Every structure is written in structure tokens, then in C-alpha cells.
Amino acid sequence: MQVLKFGGTSVGSPERMRRVGELIDDGLPKIVVLSAVSGTTNKLVELSELIRKQQIEVASIKLAALREEYRLFVAELLPTSPFQEKGQAIVKGIFDETEQLLWLNRFESRHEKWILAQGEVISTQLFQLYLEYKERPSALISALDFMRIDEHGEPDLDWIQQRLDLLLSQQHPLATYFITQGYICRNASDEVDNLQRGGSDYSATLIGAAIRATEIQIWTDIDGIHNNDPRIVENTWPIRQVSYREAAELAYFGAKILHPTCVIPAEDRQVPIVLKNTFEPQAHGTLISSASSNRTITAIAAKDGITAIKIQSGRMLHAYGFLRRVFEVFEQYRTPIDMITTSEVSVSLTIDSDNHLPEIIRALEVFGEVSVDKDQSIICIVGDALSAHTEVTKHIFTALESIPLRMVSYGGSSNNISILVSRDAKNAALRSLHKHLFQNTNTTLSVNF
Numbered sequence: 001m002q003v004l005k006f007g008g009t010s011v012g013s014p015e016r017m018r019r020v021g022e023l024i025d026d027g028l029p030k031i032v033v034l035s036a037v038s039g040t041t042n043k044l045v046e047l048s049e050l051i052r053k054q055q056i057e058v059a060s061i062k063l064a065a066l067r068e069e070y071r072l073f074v075a076e077l078l079p080t081s082p083f084q085e086k087g088q089a090i091v092k093g094i095f096d097e098t099e100q101l102l103w104l105n106r107f108e109s110r111h112e113k114w115i116l117a118q119g120e121v122i123s124t125q126l127f128q129l130y131l132e133y134k135e136r137p138s139a140l141i142s143a144l145d146f147m148r149i150d151e152h153g154e155p156d157l158d159w160i161q162q163r164l165d166l167l168l169s170q171q172h173p174l175a176t177y178f179i180t181q182g183y184i185c186r187n188a189s190d191e192v193d194n195l196q197r198g199g200s201d202y203s204a205t206l207i208g209a210a211i212r213a214t215e216i217q218i219w220t221d222i223d224g225i226h227n228n229d230p231r232i233v234e235n236t237w238p239i240r241q242v243s244y245r246e247a248a249e250l251a252y253f254g255a256k257i258l259h260p261t262c263v264i265p266a267e268d269r270q271v272p273i274v275l276k277n278t279f280e281p282q283a284h285g286t287l288i289s290s291a292s293s294n295r296t297i298t299a300i301a302a303k304d305g306i307t308a309i310k311i312q313s314g315r316m317l318h319a320y321g322f323l324r325r326v327f328e329v330f331e332q333y334r335t336p337i338d339m340i341t342t343s344e345v346s347v348s349l350t351i352d353s354d355n356h357l358p359e360i361i362r363a364l365e366v367f368g369e370v371s372v373d374k375d376q377s378i379i380c381i382v383g384d385a386l387s388a389h390t391e392v393t394k395h396i397f398t399a400l401e402s403i404p405l406r407m408v409s410y411g412g413s414s415n416n417i418s419i420l421v422s423r424d425a426k427n428a429a430l431r432s433l434h435k436h437l438f439q440n441t442n443t444t445l446s447v448n449f
């Protein structure tokens with residue numbers, strides 16, 4: 001069985017949704033994972049913030065505007081009766097329920113998460129109704145019945161696998177296409193929760209791993225992973241094939257096309273991922289598999305919102321156990337470290353979550369002088385055998401010669417060289433690296449795709 005995931009722009013209009021209906025309809029059994037219609041989750045985030053701040057009048061106006069958008073969406077997607085009425089009833093049901101949350105005395109985080117889930121709930125219900133209207137053999141299965149995270153926010157793959165096996169084998173014997181929501185799940189308290197923004201990719205790979213799918217296809221609005229961020233750099237191009245390791249590094253270090261951790265379940269169970277463009281289905285796209293790319297440099301990505309912390313202490317000199325005590329602080333506050341560099345008297349490291357920064361700083365001050373730089377970006381250069389090619393570093397440092405570098409991490413893995421720069425310098429750094437690593441014909445690193 002295959003798993004096909006379609007992102008927000010791929011279901012972003014009635015016309016696009018109809019197109020998805022055609023793309024999946026080859027008669028082969030599959031699970032189809034849908035995101036919310038593009039823009040909806042952002043609007044639901046905004047709505048929740050307004051309710052939290054008790055700006056109920058504005059929230060009410062915004063909610064009415066979104067309801068009207070969906071009323072028009074249904075009218076265009078399902079022009080004939082009785083499907084039109086059924087579609088409008090779905091919209092009415094979801095929006096009436098959401099509206100009730102505006103008037104709660106206590107608006108809690110569980111209410112907010114329920115609201116955020118409604119984008120995927122509505123897109124899948126409307127798509128399933130459309131498939132019924134087209135008389136396709138499909139069934140809607142709710143992600144809330146099988147997708148689950150534990151008390152640390154980690155997906156519970158055993159549970160997902162057991163529940164999916166049961167749902168697929170015992171229900172809907174006549175269905176060929178199973179439609180479900182990306183992004184949404186239940187948490188350890190059984191509340192509605194989510195897999196973080198962009199999480200539909202993660203839903204797809206978790207489902208693909210759980211059912212040991214033959215392939216996971218992620219359909220989006222671009223023809224695969226590009227060799228640099230196309231929103232910032234001109235003349236980027238798609239990569240035909242990458243290894244799981246390279247793709248995981250790119251996703252984790254900011255390539256927005258993939259959710260940061262979505263490659264891991266697919267890699268664990270060796271299920272290939274194919275990235276495809278809904279607007280250009282014939283384009284090759286990108287294949288992510290265990291095959292090595294054999295490419296010196298594959299792509300560059302960048303991750304914003306990074307905080308660098310430096311701890312300076314004479315006690316580090318010739319000491320052992322110092323780093324362990326530093327790491328224990330981050331463990332205590334469940335804050336992952338991305339980069340680390342050390343000298344004899346100081347250690348610098350980066351985190352991407354400031355949730356516990358004040359507590360972390362207080363705990364680290366016991367060891368020495370602590371300084372913090374916010375608004376940093378990690379630039380990540382990903383390839384297959386980076387350290388085997390001595391000329392790589394020369395080209396990287398030449399490209400960045402006019403940009404102040406806060407940290408450099410080299411040799412941690414042969415797939416990745418990471419550089420920390422101030423957020424303000426990121427765009428210039430990405431563009432200059434692109435020119436030197438991919439466009440300079442004198443560079444022996446120029447790559448074949």
C-alpha cells in the first residue's frame with residue numbers, strides 16, 4: 001500500500017482538490033493524508049490568539065469571514081444537490097462548534113489545540129464527500145483514532161501501528177482509498193493535539209512506517225527538494241535523489257519542504273519517500289532512500305530562531321565531567337542542543353527553543369560566566385562525503401569571507417557542515433554560498449543531478 005500526502009496548496013481551492021481526486025484515482029489501494037486548505041491553520045492560530053486575549057468581537061468577525069470562505073468553497077466543489085447541502089452541513093457543524101468556544105469563561109490550551117485541528121478535519125470531510133459524489137471507493141478514517149503522541153510529545157509508533165491495522169482490516173471492506181487528516185493527533189491525556197506546524201508530512205511518514213508502505217509520496221507545490229532555499233536564492237534546482245541522512249539533515253536544518261523530523265520513521269523502516277509537484281505531476285521530483293547520493297555537496301538550508309549560549313570558565317581547564325554537568329542542565333529542561341563548539345576555557349552551544357532560557361541561564365551561571373546571543377541562524381551545508389573533499393572548506397570560507405561567523409561545526413558527521421551567523425546575515429550567506437558552491441564553473445564541486 002502507498003501513502004500519499006497532499007499539502008495546503010495542493011488542496012488550496014476547489015479546483016486543486018478536484019485535481020487531487022484525479023491524481024489518487026488509479027485503482028490501487030492507498031492512504032491519502034491531507035493538510036488543511038492553505039492559509040486556514042494560520043487563520044485558526046490567529047483566531048485562538050484573539051480568543052486568548054479576549055478580543056471576542058474581532059475573533060467573531062474573523063470566524064464569520066472564514067465560514068463564508070468555506071461556504072463558497074463548498075458551493076464550487078459540490079455544485080449539485082444533495083452533496084451541496086451535505087457539504088454546507090459539514091461547514092455549519094464545524095463552525096457552530098468553534099463559535100461556542102468564543103464564549104467560554106476559561107479558554108485553555110486544549111481548546112486552542114482543538115481549534116487548530118479543524119483545518120484538517122474540514123478539508124478531509126469535504127474531500128471524502130467529493131469522492132462520494134464522484135462515486136469513488138473511499139472511506140474517511142479519523143487520525144484521532146490512531147495517531148498518538150506520548151507525554152513528551154513523541155509519536156507512539158506501536159500504538160499507531162496497532163490501531164491502523166485494526167481500522168484498515170476491520171472497517172470499510174469496500175474502500176480502496178482511505179482518507180485521513182495530517183497534523184492532528186491525540187496526546188497522552190487523550191486530548192486533541194498536533195504534530196507541530198508542517199506536521200502533515202510527519203503524519204504521512206508515521207503512517208507509512210506503521211503500515212510498512214511500499215512508498216510515501218509527499219505532494220506539494222514545488223518539484224522536489226531544491227539545492228538551496230528557493231524563497232531566498234535565485235536559480236536553485238531540484239535534486240533527483242538523496243539519502244535519508246542528507247534529507248533528514250536538510251529537513252531538520254530548515255528546508256521547509258519537509259517537517260523537521262519526518263524522515264526518521266521512513267528511514268527506520270526503510271520506506272522510500274518521493275516528493276512530487278501537484279502542479280507538475282510529470283516532473284521527476286526527489287527520491288529519498290537509503291541509496292547514497294555520492295555527491296560532495298547536495299544542498300544548503302538554514303534554520304532561524306537560534307539562540308547561542310557561551311559558558312566561560314577556568315574550571316574547564318584540564319577538567320573532566322564539566323561538559324556532562326552542562327549537558328545535564330539542558331536535559332533537565334528538555335531542550336535539545338543543535339550545535340556545540342569548545343575551547344579549553346569555554347563552550348558555545350545553540351538551542352532553538354527559548355521556553356526555559358531564564359532557568360537554563362541561571363543553572364549555567366553556577367559553572368562560570370554566561371553570555372547569550374539571540375536571533376541567530378544555522379546555515380547547514382549537506383552532502384554525502386563532505387570531509388573527504390578538502391577543497392569544500394576553502395570554497396565555504398571564501399564564500400563567507402565578508403560575513404562574521406559565530407560558530408562552525410565540522411566533522412560531527414560526514415553529511416553536514418554547520419555555520420552559525422546572525423539572522424541579518426543569513427540571506428547574503430545563502431546567496432554567496434550558492435554562487436561559490438553550485439554556480440562557479442571553476443569549482444570542482446559543481447554537481448551532476
Ligand code: ADP
Nearest residue numbers: 007008009220222224225226228229255256257
Ligand atoms: P506544503 O503546504 O505542501 O506542505 P510547504 O509550504 O510546507 O508545502 O513546503 C513547500 C515550500 O517549501 C516550497 O514552496 C518552497 O518555497 C519551500 N522550500 C524551502 N526550502 C526548500 C528547498 N530546499 N526545496 C524545496 N522547497 C523549499
Ligand code: ASP
Nearest residue numbers: 035041183197198199200
Ligand atoms: N496545516 C498544518 C500547518 O499549516 C499542517 C501542515 O500543513 O502540514 O502547519
Ligand code: MG
Nearest residue numbers: 007198256257
Ligand atoms: Mg509543509
